Amino acid sequence: MTASVELPMPDDNASDLLQLSTFNVATTMRSLTELTRAAGSAWAGAARGATPGGMLTRGLQWWTAMCDRRPPRWQLANEVVIRTPFATLRDFTEPADTDRDVIPTLVLPPQAGHSSMVVDFSPTQSQLAVIRAAGLVRLYALEWLGATAATTDVTITDYLELIDRAVRLMGGRANLIGDCQGGWLAAIYAALHPERVHTLTLAGAPIDFHAGKSVIAASTRALTTSFGLAPYRALVAAGGGNMPGRAVLGNFIAIQPQSEISRQLQLLEHLDDDAHVERYHAFEDWFKHTQDIPGAFYLWLVEHLFWGNELITGRLLVAGRPAQLGAIRCPLYLLAGSRDHITPAAQVFAARDAVGTPPADISCRLADAGHLGLFMGRDALRTDWPPLLAAVYARSAPGSARPVRRRWSPVADPTGTPRVPAP
DSSP states (O other): OOOOOOOOOSSSHHHHHHHHHHHHHHHHHHHHHHHHHHHHHHHHHTTTTHHHHHHHHHHHHHHHHHHHHOOOOOOOOEEEEEOOOOOHHHHHHHHOOOOOHHHOOOEEOOOOOOOOOGGGTTTTTTTTHHHTTOOSEEEEEEOOOOGGGGTOOOOHHHHHHHHHHHHHTTTSSSSEEEHHHHHHHHHHHHHHOOGGEEEEEEEOOOTTSEEEOHHHHHHHHHHHHTTTTTTHHHHHTTTTTTEEEEEEEEEHHSHHHHHHHHOOOOOHHHOOOHHHHHHHHHHHHHOOOOOEEEHHHHHIIIIIIIIIIHHHHHHHHHHHHHHGGGOOSSSSEEEEEEEEEOHHHHHHHHHHHHHHHOOGGGGEEEEEEOOHHHHHOIIIIIIIIHHHHHHHHHHTTTGGOOOOSSSSSSSSOOOSOOOOOOO
């Protein structure tokens, strides 16, 4: 069980309501602008030299392409080495690298109503492939499974115990790389078990949930100030004891609807470009394939992190134990996106002043990316992750041995190809 603490109640949430109102107006204007621009461009291209019958056929092709969905899948070969009802541990180590003398690395993907395969998004956009190419070849990743009626009561303690079980299987000490939710989970684990974490890398991970301008933080504070946890408990009850993944997806789209509009109309514009259609399907297959979140875990994180902000304030208790960020003394690598509207950079970089790591062992990097772009965007994977991972490797191999150089690039060159708009 996790101890409950008294939550601070803001005297006035007028600033949050003002921020939300301003955001909604701006989002509406951007959506209308994008709809006008993209629709004009797409239909102008579709209609050029086309007959009414041809335009109808093209419209049907567009609709068929939008409705075509395939389940996301892992790209790199792997083996499941731990299996639980709520998560699995996958080993991505190639047979030739099993005995290589390098600290193992464990990746904790995001968990926000989507599959964990975002870290192995496509054959040419894989965070795991970039990690392996950096020399961190003893590589593992946790896969969060969709919640079921049997896992509604899974708690934060269950997830932390699984991480500890994974690290012990890997030899008792590991590099942790956490994306978004996987990042704050990794930070909590590192605070509770600092002796088991060799380096800690956090990407797009909120540590101070109230820092910066975040529509998610503002809306959470506005709701909880007025209604407490009642709206969130109602969502979980409606989901049969779990937080519905479809509801999470709806929130993501509502926060940035212009991306959804642009992506669908861009598909119409590039319907004859097989490479673009394939990139579109790769994203849609992952983005629209949702999975539920265990209700007990979801309500815990809303209460103690999004509302109470207890991790950064030092008030967080897990199973009666204080999770103090100051206990973290390992090298720390922080990666934030300059265009991240989900987790503003201030929420990530707050870890810098909260941990016990010496300043010389802390690295902060700001990528030209949005939230999802940090984990699967071609620019971030080609430009921002390699130097960060090179530094992790230098601390993980004896004598800073140079990693085995690959003859291939794990990320495709984005030059000259239209981008698929993503949140």
